[in-house]
Amino acid sequence: MTIRDIARESGYAIGTVSRVLNNSPNVSAAARTRIMDVVRRHNFQPNVNAKHLKLQSSFGIAIIIKGIQNMLFTGILEHMQSLVEAHGYVCMPYYIDEEANEVEQAMLICQERKPHGIVFLGSNLDHFSDDLAGLGVPCVLVTNSAASLDLPNLSSVSVDDAVAAASMIEFLYAQGHRRIGLIGSNPGISRPSFARLAGCQQTFLRLNLPFDPSKQYAYARYSMESGYAAMEWLLKHCPDLTAVFALSDLMAVGALRALKDHGLRVPEDISVAGYDGIELGRYCIPSLTTIRQNTDRLASRGIEILLHCIEENSSAVHEIVPFELLQRESVGLAHS
Known part of the structure; x- marks a missing residue:
């Protein structure tokens, strides 16, 4: 007799049987009664204890x-x-x-x-x-x-990554920003970055904002170190930016540090926004404007x-x- 046999005989799913054997509260009284009837009828004994059963790969x-x-x-x-x-x-x-x-x-x-x-x-x-x-x-x-x-x-x-990214571009536009840089992963291998970039580009077009991806989009991995390097690349290739939208908060935190190291103030000299809403963003100086998932x-x-x-x-x-x-x-x- 195995857990699968109990599930088959009781008529309940394996997961439900496991919850009963592990004394989980997330089981109906009817299911618990039926499953335990099968267990007692066959004198079923898990190997060592129910916890061991639960840990089977x-x-x-x-x-x-x-x-x-x-x-x-x-x-x-x-x-x-x-x-x-x-x-x-x-x-x-x-x-x-x-x-x-x-x-x-x-x-x-x-x-x-x-x-x-x-x-x-x-x-x-x-x-x-x-x-x-x-x-x-x-x-x-x-x-x-x-x-x-x-x-x-x-x-x-x-x-909806495209809609969320578009909302951030609209917000930056409402703050008077017309030269906006982006930091994101390779859209060819990252579907979220692809959708977020698409949302940004559609909004740039709708608002008649200039956007040259060869100068205003810097590639980065999902790390602070990579966000730092990407911000430095943007400063070199598009020094007249007034705002940067990083497509992840980790990239944005790296960008904040890069700007500080280059003697630029946020947001007085350049604004920075992120995406994700991780807790770290609350404790940055300045705290990070972001899209919270x-x-x-x-x-x-x-x-x-x-x-x-x-x-x-x-x-x-x-x-x-x-x-x-x-x-x-x-x-x-x-x-x-």
Whole structure:
């Protein structure tokens, strides 16, 4: 008798059986009674104890995180881990380079660990294909929309990056800024950067603002160090900028330091805005104006959707989460 046998005989999902065996409160009385009847009838005894059962690798949810320095993902991951464990599963995080192929990693994980579901934090949609559908495992992409892929086992929860980025350009424009530089990842490999850049470019065009990507868009990885280098590149190639919009807060923090080191004041000489809303931005000097992604909502909906797909064989869901533009000290009126 195994946990799978109990699930089959009781008529409940494996996850529900695990929650009963681990004394989780997130189970209905009817389910608990039915499952425990099966357990007692077969005198089922988990190996050592229920905790040991929970830790079996074949009973986990894998979370693949792209990039090791992305503080936005750190907050989402922490919330997801608590939710996964509260529902009787074990969380298996895997960190990969931000330029690595996350679907290849998922295939390896399925071969070695046989998880019940996979969460992708960060992604390059070019990597997603029918190979993912062939895994037969429910997946959810968080912080990026997978609606356009139409893969039957891939759900997604995200902010509308293009709309959010456009709102920041509109805000900078309202503050009088007409020469705006951008710092972001390579849009060819980062779908969020692609969508955010598209939102910015559409708004530049609509507002009749000049934008030469060869001079006003600096490439960076998701790190403060890379944001620092990108800001220096912008100062060299487009010294008349009055504002910079970094497509992640970590890049923006690096840009703030670079400007300080070059003797420029923020926001008196140049304004800086970020994207993500990580806690670090609150404590910068000046505090960082940014687009805040609701990490609690992204995490909770991502796990809820995945569990419905695992336990109830639900269809893929694609959900958009609202964002918030936080007006702080790092953006001021454009200088004349």
